[in-house]
Structure formats: C-alpha cells, structure tokens
Amino acid sequence: xxxxLSTMVIIFWQFMYGDEYVEVENEQIKTEQxxxxxxxxxxSIVKKNVEIKVSRSDAITETRRIKxxxxxxxxxxxxxxxxxxxxxxxxxxxxxxxxxNKVVLLSPKKIDQSYYLETGWATSGSEIVPNNQTEWKAxxxxxxxxxxxxxxxxxxxxxxxxxxxxxxxxxxxITVNEQIKNQSNQTINLFHYAQITRKQKPKIQxxxxxxxxxxxVVDENLTEEDYDDVLEKKKSYKGSKGWVGITDKYWLTAVIxxxxxxxxxxxxxxxxxxxxxxxxxxxxxxxxxxxxxxxxIFIGAKEVAVVDGYAENKGFHxxxxxxDWGWFHFFTKPLFFIIDYxxxxxxxxxxxxxxxxAAVRLLFFPLANYSxxxxxxxxxxxxxxxxLKDLYKDDKQKIQMEMMNLYKRxxxxxxxxxxxxxxxxxxxxxxxKMLFVTIEMRHAPFYGWIKDLSAADPTTVFNLFGLIxxxxxxxxxxxxxxxxxxxxxxxQQKLNPAPPDPIQAKIFMFFPFILTILLxxxxxxxxxxxxxxxxxxMAQQYVIIRKTKVKTV
Numbered sequence: 001x002x003x004x005l006s007t008m009v010i011i012f013w014q015f016m017y018g019d020e021y022v023e024v025e026n027e028q029i030k031t032e033q034x035x036x037x038x039x040x041x042x043x044s045i046v047k048k049n050v051e052i053k054v055s056r057s058d059a060i061t062e063t064r065r066i067k068x069x070x071x072x073x074x075x076x077x078x079x080x081x082x083x084x085x086x087x088x089x090x091x092x093x094x095x096x097x098x099x100x101n102k103v104v105l106l107s108p109k110k111i112d113q114s115y116y117l118e119t120g121w122a123t124s125g126s127e128i129v130p131n132n133q134t135e136w137k138a139x140x141x142x143x144x145x146x147x148x149x150x151x152x153x154x155x156x157x158x159x160x161x162x163x164x165x166x167x168x169x170x171x172x173x174i175t176v177n178e179q180i181k182n183q184s185n186q187t188i189n190l191f192h193y194a195q196i197t198r199k200q201k202p203k204i205q206x207x208x209x210x211x212x213x214x215x216x217v218v219d220e221n222l223t224e225e226d227y228d229d230v231l232e233k234k235k236s237y238k239g240s241k242g243w244v245g246i247t248d249k250y251w252l253t254a255v256i257x258x259x260x261x262x263x264x265x266x267x268x269x270x271x272x273x274x275x276x277x278x279x280x281x282x283x284x285x286x287x288x289x290x291x292x293x294x295x296x297i298f299i300g301a302k303e304v305a306v307v308d309g310y311a312e313n314k315g316f317h318x319x320x321x322x323x324d325w326g327w328f329h330f331f332t333k334p335l336f337f338i339i340d341y342x343x344x345x346x347x348x349x350x351x352x353x354x355x356x357x358a359a360v361r362l363l364f365f366p367l368a369n370y371s372x373x374x375x376x377x378x379x380x381x382x383x384x385x386x387x388l389k390d391l392y393k394d395d396k397q398k399i400q401m402e403m404m405n406l407y408k409r410x411x412x413x414x415x416x417x418x419x420x421x422x423x424x425x426x427x428x429x430x431x432x433k434m435l436f437v438t439i440e441m442r443h444a445p446f447y448g449w450i451k452d453l454s455a456a457d458p459t460t461v462f463n464l465f466g467l468i469x470x471x472x473x474x475x476x477x478x479x480x481x482x483x484x485x486x487x488x489x490x491x492q493q494k495l496n497p498a499p500p501d502p503i504q505a506k507i508f509m510f511f512p513f514i515l516t517i518l519l520x521x522x523x524x525x526x527x528x529x530x531x532x533x534x535x536x537x538m539a540q541q542y543v544i545i546r547k548t549k550v551k552t553v
Contacts, residue, residue, distance in 0.1 A: 054111065056107050056113075059111050065077060079137070086107065113199065113200055118197075125189065130156075139151045146168060160180060160188065162180055177294050192295070196246050209432070209433060211247070212226075214244075215247050216242060216275065217242040223265075240263070242317050242318070244275045244277055254297070256297070258293055258295065328429065339352045339434070354529075368540060424533065441525065457481045482527050493508060
C-alpha cells in the first residue's frame with residue numbers, strides 16, 4: 001500500500017504541476033577591455049542587454065543572410081554579427097504527424113526561444129574587433145552547401161581585416177576558418193572564442209535517466225551541468241583537448257576548439273545560458289602578416305553513426321560521449337548495435353527487440369533450466385514444507401533445521417529462483433536506456449496501435465482502448481501492452497512456488513498490478529520486451545514443471 005500511495009502522489013504531482021520552466025532574458029557578448037601587459041592573458045567574456053523581441057520569421061527576414069543547405073540542415077547565417085542563428089533539421093518532424101513542422105534547433109536572439117552560436121576574437125588591448133552587432137560583407141558565393149564555402153569580411157578601419165570562411169559537410173558539421181590580416185603599424189594579440197547562447201530552459205524529458213543541459217569534455221573528463229547548476233555560479237575548466245555544448249534529448253549544439261590549442265571552457269548563466277571556450281594563448285599577428293583559427297561546430301541530431309564517425313574520423317576528443325549512454329555504456333552501447341543490426345535484417349525495431357529477447361533466452365537457456373528445475377522442485381515440496389511447519393509449529397529453530405535437511409536431501413537450492421530475475425535486470429535497464437536516449441528509436445513504429453516504440457502505449461483500458469470517445473487524464477493511461485505484461489507476469493507468478501509466509505504471498509500477488517501501473521508510462525518497446533520475455537519464460541518453465549517429479553519421505 002505504501003508503494004501504491006507513493007506512486008499515486010508522484011503521478012498526481014506530475015499531472016498537476018509538471019515541469020517548471022525557467023525564463024530568462026536575451027543578451028549578447030562583448031569582450032572586456034583590460035590593461036595591456038607584456039604577456040597578454042585571455043580576457044573574460046561579459047554581456048550586455050539587447051533588443052526588443054519579435055517573431056522568428058520577422059527576426060530572420062529583418063537581417064541580410066547567407067543561406068545554409070545540405071541533406072540534413074536548412075537555415076541561414078546572419079550577416080549582422082556573423083551569427084549561426086537559424087537552423088532547421090530537414091529530416092525530423094516535431095511529432096509523428098506527416099503535416100507537422102520540422103524540428104527548429106537554432107533561432108535568432110530577438111525571440112523568446114533564442115538559441116544561437118557565434119565565434120570571434122576577443123582582445124585584452126585596445127584593438128577594435130568585430131562583435132555580434134558587426135555588419136559583415138559577403139564576398140562571392142551567397143549559399144553555403146557541401147560543394148561551396150562562404151566568405152564574410154569586415155575591416156575595423158584601423159588596418160585590421162577580419163575574414164570568416166564557412167564550410168559545411170553533408171551531415172551536421174560546420175567549419176569556420178577565421179583569419180586576420182594585419183596592415184596596421186603594430187603587432188596585435190587576439191584571443192579566439194566560440195560561444196553558444198540559449199535564452200530559455202527547455203522542457204526536460206527525464207532528468208533521472210538522461211542528462212539535458214550543458215556538457216562537454218575537457219581533457220579526459222566528461223562534464224555535465226544541469227541548467228539549474230549554473231544559475232548561481234559559473235563552472236570553469238582548463239584543458240588542451242575536448243569540446244563544449246548544450247544538449248537536448250535528441251539534439252546537440254557543440255563547438256570544438258582547434259587541435260593542439262589550450263583553452264578555458266565555461267558554463268554560465270547571466271540572463272541566458274552560455275557554453276563557451278576561449279583559446280588561452282593569443283594569436284600574434286605581426287605587421288603585414290596574417291593569423292587564423294579554425295572552429296568546428298556540430299549542430300544537429302545525435303545519430304549514433306554520425307557522432308561516432310566524427311569522434312573517429314575527425315579526431316574530436318571523446319565526442320561519442322555526447323550521447324548519454326549512462327554508467328553502463330559498456331553494455332548499453334553494444335546492445336544498441338545488436339538491435340540496430342537486427343533492425344536492418346527485420347526492418348522493424350519492434351521485431352528487433354523480440355529477436356533480441358529470444359536470443360537472450362537462448363543464451364541463458366541452461367542457467368534458466370537449472371533455476372526453473374529448482375523452482376519446480378520447491379513447488380512440489382510445498383506440501384512437505386507445510387507438514388513440517390505444522391509438526392514443529394512451536395519450535396522455529398527446529399523448523400529451519402528440518403527445512404534445510406529437506407533442501408539438502410532433495411538437492412534443492414531455495415535461492416536459485418532469483419537467477420532469471422538477476423539475469424534480466426541488466427538487459428532491462430540497458431534496453432530502457434537505449435530506447436530513451438537514441439534518436440534511432442524516436443518515432444520508430446511497431447505494429448497496430450504502437451506508432452512510437454520510445455513512447456508509452458497510447459491506449460487505455462479506461463476508455464475501452466478507444467471504443468468510448470473520452471480522453472482520460474495522463475495518470476489513467478494504462479495501455480494494452482502494459483496489461484499484457486501484467487497478465488503474463490501474474491501467470492508466471494502462479495507457476496512459481498508461493499512464499500511460505502502468508503503476508504509475503506499477499507504482497508507478491510500485488511506486484512503484477514503495481515508494475516502494470518508503473519510501466520504504463522514507460523516506453524512501449526520496453527514493455528513489449530518484458531511481455532515477450534515473460535511468455536518465453538513461462539513456456540520454458542511449464543515444460544520444466546511437467547518433467548519435474550519429486551518424491552518426499
């Protein structure tokens with residue numbers, strides 16, 4: 001009852017209040033001017049308030065832009081500031097409806113949901129450098145695609161010419177080569193930086209199993225900071241390899257510094273969430289010389305093959321950790337590759353999960369046979385166990401001694417029945433994690449009413465699975481597959497020996513009911529896995545019970 005009541009409290013709280021949002025105001029970045037020294041140090045990045053909010057379409061059309069287009073992305077770069085602030089994922093819809101809008105990832109800084117990226121130069125001296133208000137000039141090509149780069153140019157009027165050259169691959173990687181031509185009369189030292197700015201905290205999917213927020217790798221350490229973590233105090237790190245970014249459940253925006261350069265990374269909040277790095281050693285440009293720095297920018301979906309490909313082929317240090325495989329990544333990730341392979345064979349992730357379930361059953365078939373045989377003997381011994389309890393009901397020590405003698409005589413291990421459950425636990429959590437974090441499972445259909453294996457079963461017994469024209473509240477959504485799972489668990493429980501204690505037996509009777517309610521909100525792919533596993537387990541268990549005969553004296 002305590003479990004049931006606690007569950008109802010959690011469900012009621014989520015239904016009434018849901019996730020809270022933290023709304024913040026917009027901002028822009030400029031560099032802090034400090035006193036010159038013989039050895040300049042990397043300046044900090046400070047902010048100032050900016051302009052009035054407008055609609056996304058108005059914010060895009062009011063500035064001159066360079067178009068972005070490849071097989072996966074569409075959008076534009078604002079010439080004002082040289083900001084990447086308009087990115088749409090062409091191959092992903094916001095929901096399963098064929099007419100739904102494509103996923104919008106980045107948006108201009110004037111709107112409520114602003115989310116944009118910038119790169120540039122900071123100074124610790126008096127040089128005039130471009131900022132996110134600078135009006136850049138496009139030189140030559142006006143469309144960025146995998147076949148053609150785009151070049152932006154700006155002169156500060158004091159002998160320094162700044163160039164941004166953008167190039168893009170056919171996936172999610174934009175490379176920015178930033179150059180400086182020094183035609184002034186003195187040597188200059190500038191520090192390269194890149195920064196991601198997000199105005200509002202998005203709706204968090206599930207903070208218990210998945211990290212969403214600011215993250216990065218600095219040297220050998222993966223750093224994950226929730227949005228709330230940086231509200232009061234910024235987080236700073238120093239390293240020579242890695243990357244920083246902001247991640248959602250399925251989408252990621254990240255910046256990767258040029259290889260071989262030391263940098264300071266920072267996650268902060270000051271009227272907006274920031275993830276940035278600044279190269280700690282200055283780029284020194286002598287008179288009539290040039291300097292440059294290259295940034296790599298990932299903006300897109302966290303597809304496993306693509307993310308791993310960038311980590312391996314581009315050498316982005318530990319970039320594969322952008323996908324939150326969890327503590328048991330050494331088990332979860334290989335399991336994904338197995339299911340992905342079975343999917344390529346079967347053409348359906350649901351069938352792949354069923355094939356994996358069958359493979360797991362075959363793999364542990366001998367161990368399960370031993371366990372079920374022991375459980376069958378335990379069930380057959382129950383009358384004798386009851387006779388011993390009645391015979392020695394006033395002597396508990398004698399009952400325990402006679403029980404142990406009975407187990408020894410009949411070669412029964414009373415704890416062997418736990419083995420099938422222990423075997424399933426790592427697979428259960430690994431499949432749950434895999435279904436939840438991988439975009440490959442997003443909107444992956446099964447058959448019938450299951451249109452998304454990563455989402456809960458949408459049907460409910462409370463409207464007779466759609467026969468009654470009524471939409472129950474979310475806490476009453478208990479679908480057909482969770483019920484199938486609960487029924488199979490109940491039948492499986494009946495095949496097992498009942499606990500000797502009557503109170504325990506009653507508690508165990510409630511388990512299928514409680515788990516049906518709890519798992520109703522879990523991904524349907526996980527519930528299907530558990531249901532099929534129960535069915536295969538019952539079949540194996542039934543055969544063992546039929547073959548097991550126990551004679552007692």
